[in-house]
Amino acid sequence: xxxxxxxxxxxxxxxxxxxxxxxxxxxxxxxxxxxxxxxxxxxxxxxxxxxxxxxxxxxxxxxxxxxxxxxxxxxxxxxxxxxxxxxxxxxxxxxxxxxxxxxxxxxxxxxxxxxxxxxxxxxxxxxxxxxxxxxxxxxxxxxxxxxxxxxxxxxxxxxxxxxxxxxxxxxxxxxxxxxxxxxxxxxxxxxxxxxxxxxxxxxxxxxxxxxxxxxxxxxxxxxxxxxxxxxxxxxxxxxxxxxxxxxxxxxxxxxxxxxxxxxxxxxxxxxxxxxxxxxxxxxxxxxxxxxxxxxxxxxxxxxxxxxxxxxxxxxxxxx
Amino acid sequence: xxxxxxxxxxxxxxxxxxxxxxxxxxxxxxxxxxxxxxxxxxxxxxxxxxxxxxxxxxxxxxxxxxxxxxxxxxxxxxxxxxxxxxxxxxxxxxxxxxxxxxxxxxxxxxxxxxxxxxxxxxxxxxxxxxxxxxxxxxxxxxxxxxxxxxxxxxxxxxxxxxxxxxxxxxxxxxxxxxxxxxxxxxxxxxxxxxxxxxxxxxxxxxxxxxxxxxxxxxxxxxxxxxxxxxxxxxxxxxxxxxxxxxxxxxxxxxxxxxxxxxxxxxxxxxxxxxxxxxxxxxxxxxxxxxxxxxxxxxxxxxxxxxxxxxxxxxxxxxxxxxxxxxxxxxxxxxxxxxxxxxxxxxxxxxxxxxxxxxxxxxxxxxxxxxxxxxxxxxxxxxxxxxxxxxxxxxxxxxxxxxxxxxxxxxxxxxxxxxxxxxxxxxxxxxxxxxxxxxxxxxxxxxxxxxxxxxxxxxxxxxxxxxxxxxxxxxxxxxxxxxxxxxxxxxxxxxxxxxxxxxxxxxxxxxxxxxxxxxxxxxxxxxxxxxxxxxxxxxxxxxxxxxxxxxxxxxxxxxxxxxxxxxxxxxxxxxxxxxxxxxxxxx
Numbered sequence: 001x002x003x004x005x006x007x008x009x010x011x012x013x014x015x016x017x018x019x020x021x022x023x024x025x026x027x028x029x030x031x032x033x034x035x036x037x038x039x040x041x042x043x044x045x046x047x048x049x050x051x052x053x054x055x056x057x058x059x060x061x062x063x064x065x066x067x068x069x070x071x072x073x074x075x076x077x078x079x080x081x082x083x084x085x086x087x088x089x090x091x092x093x094x095x096x097x098x099x100x101x102x103x104x105x106x107x108x109x110x111x112x113x114x115x116x117x118x119x120x121x122x123x124x125x126x127x128x129x130x131x132x133x134x135x136x137x138x139x140x141x142x143x144x145x146x147x148x149x150x151x152x153x154x155x156x157x158x159x160x161x162x163x164x165x166x167x168x169x170x171x172x173x174x175x176x177x178x179x180x181x182x183x184x185x186x187x188x189x190x191x192x193x194x195x196x197x198x199x200x201x202x203x204x205x206x207x208x209x210x211x212x213x214x215x216x217x218x219x220x221x222x223x224x225x226x227x228x229x230x231x232x233x234x235x236x237x238x239x240x241x242x243x244x245x246x247x248x249x250x251x252x253x254x255x256x257x258x259x260x261x262x263x264x265x266x267x268x269x270x271x272x273x274x275x276x277x278x279x280x281x282x283x284x285x286x287x288x289x290x291x292x293x294x295x296x297x298x299x300x301x302x303x304x305x306x307x308x309x310x311x312x313x314x315x316x317x318x319x
Numbered sequence: 320x321x322x323x324x325x326x327x328x329x330x331x332x333x334x335x336x337x338x339x340x341x342x343x344x345x346x347x348x349x350x351x352x353x354x355x356x357x358x359x360x361x362x363x364x365x366x367x368x369x370x371x372x373x374x375x376x377x378x379x380x381x382x383x384x385x386x387x388x389x390x391x392x393x394x395x396x397x398x399x400x401x402x403x404x405x406x407x408x409x410x411x412x413x414x415x416x417x418x419x420x421x422x423x424x425x426x427x428x429x430x431x432x433x434x435x436x437x438x439x440x441x442x443x444x445x446x447x448x449x450x451x452x453x454x455x456x457x458x459x460x461x462x463x464x465x466x467x468x469x470x471x472x473x474x475x476x477x478x479x480x481x482x483x484x485x486x487x488x489x490x491x492x493x494x495x496x497x498x499x500x501x502x503x504x505x506x507x508x509x510x511x512x513x514x515x516x517x518x519x520x521x522x523x524x525x526x527x528x529x530x531x532x533x534x535x536x537x538x539x540x541x542x543x544x545x546x547x548x549x550x551x552x553x554x555x556x557x558x559x560x561x562x563x564x565x566x567x568x569x570x571x572x573x574x575x576x577x578x579x580x581x582x583x584x585x586x587x588x589x590x591x592x593x594x595x596x597x598x599x600x601x602x603x604x605x606x607x608x609x610x611x612x613x614x615x616x617x618x619x620x621x622x623x624x625x626x627x628x629x630x631x632x633x634x635x636x637x638x639x640x641x642x643x644x645x646x647x648x649x650x651x652x653x654x655x656x657x658x659x660x661x662x663x664x665x666x667x668x669x670x671x672x673x674x675x676x677x678x679x680x681x682x683x684x685x686x687x688x689x690x691x692x693x694x695x696x697x698x699x700x701x702x703x704x705x706x707x708x709x710x711x712x713x714x715x716x717x718x719x720x721x722x723x724x725x726x727x728x729x730x731x732x733x734x735x736x737x738x739x740x741x742x743x744x745x746x747x748x749x750x751x752x753x754x755x756x757x758x759x760x761x762x763x764x765x766x767x768x769x770x771x772x773x774x775x776x777x778x779x780x781x782x783x784x785x786x787x788x789x790x791x792x793x794x795x796x797x798x799x800x801x802x803x804x805x806x807x808x809x810x811x812x813x814x815x816x817x818x819x820x821x822x823x824x825x826x827x828x829x830x831x832x833x834x835x836x837x838x839x840x841x842x843x844x845x846x847x848x849x850x851x852x853x854x855x856x857x858x859x860x861x862x863x864x865x866x867x868x869x870x871x872x873x874x875x876x877x878x879x880x881x882x883x884x885x886x887x888x889x890x891x892x893x894x895x896x897x898x899x900x901x902x903x904x905x
Contacts, residue, residue: 052543053543053547056541056543056544056549060544252482255482256480259446259448259449259476260448261448270547272543272546272547273547273548273549276544276547276549308454308473308474308476310471310473310535313473313474314546315546316474317474317482317484318543318546319484319509319542319543
């Protein structure tokens with residue numbers, strides 16, 4: 001038939017038009033991201049905020065994120081096993097919060113070899129195989145801790161408490177703090193003590209130190225656990241406000257100690273921003289956009305005087 | 320320029336389709352545009368309404384709390400308590416009663432100028448580290464004592480161990496001299512705003528946000544992203560007082576910002592609607608129009624194909640029939656009966672083939688007739704009887720020793736035969752024809768002697784005229800056999816010729832027995848019998864002349880009994896030149 005071609009042509013055009021119309025804005029393949037935390041059990045407010053940031057990014061950027069992790073922060077072998085499982089599910093990218101700076105290197109390389117982009121968040125791994133490291137600059141946090149301590153005292157023995165001598169956050173914060181304190185020769189650091197992120201350990205260490213060094217003038221605490229333990233011990237012993245305590249992270253108890261004057265300064269990270277940025281960078285990497293090797297999440301110094309600023313209260317008291 | 324020829328069908332289908340598509344599109348486009356505008360204004364109105372509802376809901380709420388605050392502040396027990404801590408029980412009851420009226424009230428606190436704080440809830444303890452005298456709510460209330468002040472969203476740290484986000488209403492309480500006694504604080508849970516704002520449906524992606532009188536964002540669905548600096552809101556939309564929304568178009572899509580400011584709270588409710596979602600019904604409308612268009616185009620296509628087929632199919636059939644006629648088959652007839660024009664064409668065609676068929680049959684018949692006539696002519700020319708008689712005469716004259724006469728007669732016969740057979744030409748000059756007749760008359764003269772007299776009176780200027788051969792001799796023969804032979808004393812024959820304008824007229828007169836009117840009437844009719852061969856000859860001549868030259872030429876007879884007969888040959892004047900010209904023309 002002579003017109004068959006014409007008819008077929010027109011019908012096809014009409015059909016194509018309708019289909020195009022109906023299916024425009026159809027779902028593109030969503031970027032699949034696996035988030036491997038140090039632990040899914042620990043319920044620190046910090047990680048709750050990180051996950052809030054992750055959720056916001058999921059909503060904003062239209063990606064998919066599954067969250068896994070080991071049972072405790074020190075279960076390095078378990079985290080390696082979790083990584084292996086995650087690699088097997090072939091996500092587009094992995095956001096890793098490494099519980100050990102060195103021991104997660106191999107599994108990170110394995111993931112990258114399998115074509116999965118690895119982004120580290122908060123705690124890095126010791127390899128360039130990962131695409132970017134999203135974190136606050138822990139060395140800078142350490143330096144801020146040191147600087148805040150020196151704001152309140154100019155001499156005397158002080159102690160440094162850390163949550164880990166293995167993870168990069170612990171290592172670098174201590175390094176930064178020691179460097180800052182070294183600038184004031186009258187301030188003597190009696191030692192760096194590792195509580196292995198355990199509050200009881202930290203409290204025991206604090207008590208021992210107060211006993212050993214009765215003239216101790218201050219504490220630098222590398223994270224929330226150390227900070228609370230020290231504040232608690234000082235309050236118990238009626239020493240609140242007599243020693244200078246500077247710490248990291250943000251919790252309700254820390255805020256109360258800050259109000260009471262037991263803690264003089266806290267350096268707070270912006271965990272919400274960190275979670276958001278990690279997902280954002282992961283999505284960028286998967287889409288082939290370039291990202292810097294280090295994505296810094298800025299920190300804020302909070303003191304009793306500025307804690308109820310309209311900006312700071314938003315950081316201290318997240319919704 | 321090359322001309323492409325399209326079939327009628329293609330032309331019609333194309334034309335119809337283009338026409339219908341164009342008309343459909345134009346009409347639909349206009350109608351769609353009208354409907355779209357209407358829908359858009361409905362959507363805008365609806366969004367505006369929604370937002371002003373949120374506003375009035377919030378106003379109502381705040382107004383209620385202001386009334387509550389005023390009620391407490393004017394209570395004399397409250398003043399008494401602030402002065403000297405008396406009536407604490409009663410004031411506590413008032414506060415607690417006021418607080419229970421609304422679930423959203425986190426706390427009502429009466430803060431005395433001297434540092435005493437009384438809460439509505441007896442379980443609340445004052446946070447000893449809260450330096451509320453420095454707080455904004457306290458200071459603004461003190462600065463403007465006769466108003467109820469509304470704070471922006473803030474963290475309340477007045478109650479020990481609790482740090483809720485609240486919105487605070489504060490009002491100063493003074494004595495009659497205007498001295499400050501204290502400040503009443505009503506803390507409203509921030510969630511109430513979330514409840515009011517989040518319940519408003521502005522589409523899947525649309526949302527509301529609330530801006531306080533200082534221009535700070537009081538509530539936003541993505542407050543955390545804003546706080547984290549990961550999101551910027553378009554604050555330029557705030558404070559626009561016209562009802563037309565502000566259009567923002569960036570990578571997030573086109574959005575409309577509707578802004579309404581409340582007089583009572585000083586807050587501005589900003590509604591953000593995605594144009595795409597507002598236009599959802601428009602998209603649906605567009606889809607419907609598209610379907611209508613597609614159906615119309617399809618129908619147009621089908622219809623135009625059907626119509627064009629209805630026209631072209633009979634035409635194509637007719638073409639096929641014409642082709643078979645072209646191939647030589649005149650018996651076919653078209654039986655098409657569709658559409659008056661085509662039927663008419665078909666009928667005319669049938670009629671035409673019929674006529675052609677008749678004409679061809681006629682021509683065939685004429686041809687046959689001509690052949691028969693020619694055969695008869697040949698027979699008429701060399702009549703066996705005439706030949707026998709002549710030869711007998713020659714023999715008889717030879718016996719009688721009339722040698723001169725024998726020579727003369729034989730010469731004449733020879734001449735006669737020569738002319739009859741001729742050189743195969745049909746058309747000869749009158750000169751030749753006359754010489755033929757003369758030979759014939761010579762022979763007959765010798766047979767009939769004194770009984771036959773003849774005279775050839777031919778005008779010299781007619782001698783070169785041309786005419787079909789052997790037309791004269793049958794007339795002479797007819798005159799001899801039917802006119803003179805039967806008369807006792809014989810008769811005379813006179814042959815004359817003359818030119819009359821374009822005609823050549825030859826007459827053969829005799830003064831023989833003549834014909835009766837009845838005989839005369841039938842002289843030019845074909846004869847079947849062999850009754851008189853010369854009559855066949857006469858008819859034959861007439862037929863031939865008419866066949867050659869048409870009906871106005873031929874033979875005419877004039878006759879009276881016992882007086883004689885005149886045969887008149889009327890011919891066109893043909894000379895050698897005219898003949899050549901005719902040849903050239905044909």
